[in-house]
Amino acid sequence: xxxxxxxxxxxxxxxxxxxxxxxxxxxxxxxxxxxxxxxxxxxxxxxxxxxxxxxxxxxxxxxxxxxxxxxxxxxxxxxxxxxxxxxxxxxxxxxxxxxxxxxxxxxxxxxxxxxxxxxxxxxxxxxxxxxxxxxxxxxxxxxxxxxxxxxxxxxxxxxxxxxxxxxxxxxxxxxxxxxxxxxxxxxxxxxxxxxxxxxxxxxxxxxxxxxxxxxxxxxxxxxxxxxxxxxxxxxxxxxxxxxxxxxxxxxxxxxxxxxxxxxxxxxxxxxxxxxxxxxxxxxxxxxxxxxxxxxxxxxxxxxxxxxxxxxxxxxxxxxxxxxxxxxxxxxx
Amino acid sequence: xxxxxxxxxxxxxxxxxxxxxxxxxxxxxxxxxxxxxxxxxxxxxxxxxxxxxxxxxxxxxxxxxxxxxxxxxxxxxxxxxxxxxxxxxxxxxxxxxxxxxxxxxxxxxxxxxxxxxxxxxxxxxxxxxxxxxxxxxxxxxxxxxxxxxxxxxxxxxxxxxxxxxxxxxxxxxxxxxxxxxxxxxxxxxxxxxxxxxxxxxxxxxxxxxxxxxxxxxxxxxxxxxxxxxxxxxxxxxxxxxxxxxxxxxxxxxxxxxxxxxx
Ligand SMILES: Nc1ncnc2c1ncn2[C@@H]1O[C@H](COP(=O)(O)OP(=O)(O)O)[C@@H](O)[C@H]1O
Ligand SMILES: [Mg+2]
Numbered sequence: 119x120x121x122x123x124x125x126x127x128x129x130x131x132x133x134x135x136x137x138x139x140x141x142x143x144x145x146x147x148x149x150x151x152x153x154x155x156x157x158x159x160x161x162x163x164x165x166x167x168x169x170x171x172x173x174x175x176x177x178x179x180x181x182x183x184x185x186x187x188x189x190x191x192x193x194x195x196x197x198x199x200x201x202x203x204x205x206x207x208x209x210x211x212x213x214x215x216x217x218x219x220x221x222x223x224x225x226x227x228x229x230x231x232x233x234x235x236x237x238x239x240x241x242x243x244x245x246x247x248x249x250x251x252x253x254x255x256x257x258x259x260x261x262x263x264x265x266x267x268x269x270x271x272x273x274x275x276x277x278x279x280x281x282x283x284x285x286x287x288x289x290x291x292x293x294x295x296x297x298x299x300x301x302x303x304x305x306x307x308x309x310x311x312x313x314x315x316x317x318x319x320x321x322x323x324x325x326x327x328x329x330x331x332x333x334x335x336x337x338x339x340x341x342x343x344x345x346x347x348x349x350x351x352x353x354x355x356x357x358x359x360x361x362x363x364x365x366x367x368x369x370x371x372x373x374x375x376x377x378x379x380x381x382x383x384x385x386x387x388x389x390x391x392x393x394x395x396x397x398x399x400x401x402x403x404x405x406x407x408x409x410x411x412x413x414x415x416x417x418x419x420x421x422x423x424x425x426x427x428x429x430x431x432x433x434x435x436x437x438x439x440x441x442x443x444x445x446x447x448x449x450x
Numbered sequence: 451x452x453x454x455x456x457x458x459x460x461x462x463x464x465x466x467x468x469x470x471x472x473x474x475x476x477x478x479x480x481x482x483x484x485x486x487x488x489x490x491x492x493x494x495x496x497x498x499x500x501x502x503x504x505x506x507x508x509x510x511x512x513x514x515x516x517x518x519x520x521x522x523x524x525x526x527x528x529x530x531x532x533x534x535x536x537x538x539x540x541x542x543x544x545x546x547x548x549x550x551x552x553x554x555x556x557x558x559x560x561x562x563x564x565x566x567x568x569x570x571x572x573x574x575x576x577x578x579x580x581x582x583x584x585x586x587x588x589x590x591x592x593x594x595x596x597x598x599x600x601x602x603x604x605x606x607x608x609x610x611x612x613x614x615x616x617x618x619x620x621x622x623x624x625x626x627x628x629x630x631x632x633x634x635x636x637x638x639x640x641x642x643x644x645x646x647x648x649x650x651x652x653x654x655x656x657x658x659x660x661x662x663x664x665x666x667x668x669x670x671x672x673x674x675x676x677x678x679x680x681x682x683x684x685x686x687x688x689x690x691x692x693x694x695x696x697x698x699x700x701x702x703x704x705x706x707x708x709x710x711x712x
Contacts, residue, residue, distance in 0.1 A: 314564075317565075318564040318565055319563070319564060319565065320557045320559065320565060322565075323546070323550060323554070323557060323565060324555075326543070326545060326546050326550075327543040327546065327550075327554055327555075329545070330543035330544045330545045330546065331541065331542070331543050331544060333537075333541060334541045334542060334543050334554070335543065335554070335555075336525070337503075337505065337525045337535070337537070337541070338525075338554040338555035338556075339525060339526045339529065339555040339556070340554070340555045393545075397543070397544060397545035398545050
């Protein structure tokens with residue numbers, strides 16, 4: 119193992135750790151200043167509230183991804199999984215199986231959470247029991263979830279039929295509590311829960327240990343497969359929570375639902391300072407990363423400097439640059 | 451020293467594919483004793499002790515702890531018998547701090563079911579204070595520590611849970627001379643507390659001055675066992691290199707026949 123790093127003097131490595139944890143927040147601050155210079159409307163409360171609200175899907179999914187990546191795994195299927203969970207949820211809503219709008223919505227939410235958890239469980243079990251690289255497993259399930267969604271939609275999109283149900287569900291995305299949009303509240307609740315699990319529970323400690331050194335974790339009596347599998351289940355549940363907020367926005371699942379969300383979620387995690395090789399997980403850094411991604415898109419739209427069709431390219435470039443920065447911070 | 455050994459491994463065998471990594475090997479260890487397990491790279495030392503620590507399942511043979519047959523199928527079983535292992539690779543979880551490493555898999559929890567980091571750190575300070583009073587870096591992830599510091603964390607982790615049998619596989623392989631000396635001090639300290647230690651090395655100079663007895667392996671078999679005072683260094687080298695068992699040693703199945711009487 120890395121006996122070379124062991125020989126490093128104390129001061130320097132301490133500085134590195136702080137730098138990595140702080141870097142995403144510095145980047146966020148810089149973006150704020152830059153945004154304000156580009157367009158005076160940028161700092162308006164409406165615009166900022168909008169940005170945070172729109173970051174909800176990626177932020178929530180990325181919290182799950184922080185668990186998976188901290189444990190040394192990877193989940194490329196989150197975008198397709200979101201589409202699949204949204205599609206099945208809407209199909210269930212359209213059956214009208216439960217009397218009463220709120221009862222129907224509650225039942226559909228439970229179904230979505232269960233579907234997400236099961237999809238995650240599948241990813242986790244195939245990875246651990248099958249001993250296959252998570253990259254390959256989730257690349258495969260990414261294709262499977264996407265195809266299943268398109269199959270269920272018969273090539274088109276799946277939309278909520280009942281207008282009353284749409285109206286009843288709408289506030290989950292568009293509503294607010296004391297002026298704070300509900301999606302923002304959901305981000306906060308999921309992040310607080312995530313941080314609690316990752317930093318304060320035995321399971322969270324084991325996630326870090328498994329990502330740090332699988333062998334050590336195993337010899338310490340930790341069930342490595344169980345820990346890994348559970349991180350994928352958490353990821354699935356986070357995808358489902360994001361879907362709960364996503365469905366009332368459009369009231370439909372389309373072939374483009376969740377497209378490239380895996381790229382954005384992994385980018386948010388990496389920008390946030392979580393190590394892609396595992397062992398370090400930063401929930402608040404991840405939230406910061408999701409905000410940075412959304413802000414960059416927002417500034418592009420407001421500034422007319424770069425065509426907004428290129429947002430995907432910019433986000434792709436960001437993950438590469440973030441990795442380069444992480445590496446250079448690690449080397450010094 | 452009591453008459454019943456802490457550990458007796460009898461006629462242990464294991465094969466990987468066609469390779470008999472350990473073949474009919476026996477070894478024993480008493481309380482407060484340091485037994486050096488010597489042999490070239492590939493002799494089967496690590497494999498033999500991994501059977502004792504529950505990392506590998508043996509094909510044949512028995513293990514007794516305190517004279518009674520022990521059931522060891524995984525690392526957890528071994529720990530229950532007070533057998534703790536410190537691996538060759540200075541194995542710690544790099545990204546978490548000293549206390550988290552000490553308690554990995556056996557965390558102290560608060561009454562609310564959350565991690566009790568305060569209690570774990572307090573206990574870590576106590577144990578590290580006993581082993582290595584100069585150690586102060588409790589808040590850093592262990593990857594920031596020096597090799598010697600990491601080794602003291604690994605040893606502290608083993609003794610924290612009242613290990614009675616400590617297995618150290620090449621404990622100084624990755625360390626400089628000063629840090630090696632530090633680990634030597636640690637071993638003396640543990641010995642005086644009545645802990646039995648298997649010390650594995652491919653280099654006799656690392657361990658001879660620490661050991662009470664040596665067991666030499668070659669090609670998966672035990673060449674012989676000797677008290678350190680009963681054989682010379684050259685004779686031990688002869689055991690390691692040639693498999694020749696000198697008169698002062700008790701020959702094992704791996705000794706070259708005919709030369710036993712030397
Ligand atoms: N997990 C394994 N799978 C296959 N062969 C192994 C395994 N572990 C050890 N061996 C083989 O067993 C023999 C003894 O190895 P080892 O016990 O590591 O030797 P030592 O620790 O004395 O250097 C070697 O030939 C090695 O290649
Ligand atoms: Mg070895």
